Amino acid sequence: MLIIITISKRNEEKATMEYPLAVQHYLADLAVERRAIIEQMLQLVFQIFPTEECVLTIAYGMPAIKYQKKPVCYVGNFTKHIGFDPLPETIQHFQKELEQRNWRYSKGAIQLPVSAELDWQLIEQMILYRWQSFQQS
Secondary structure (H helix, E strand, C coil): CCCEEEEECCCCCEEEEECCHHHHHHHHCCCHHHHHHHHHHHHHHHHHCCHHHEEEEEECCEEEEEECCEEEEEEEECCCEEEEECCHHHHHHCHHHHHHCCCEECCCCEEEECCCCCCHHHHHHHHHHHHHHHHHC
């Protein structure tokens, strides 16, 4: 199964991207609703980060996006949640918001509930925070 996504960039450009084969295999095994969540998260990253400078791969057994050879985030399917790993500094910065939503988290990972509506605005803010951290380094 070939997976191609169309990404609407913030400046209204459209870019298309074919997922690497390893990511296609990962997504193909998921339930439709889980796959849709993970694909939406990946698309959010590609809306914010320059698509041509990002690498989508599998790392730690889940889809990972790297920018300038450094991780942006990891997104994975687990039995009771979707894992979103935007790295420790992002989680520390958004700790209060995570606690307000009762999202479980650890030093580097967030467990997004699949039984409730996700706060896509917060997820986008975390990805924007990751982008800003790259701009400052």
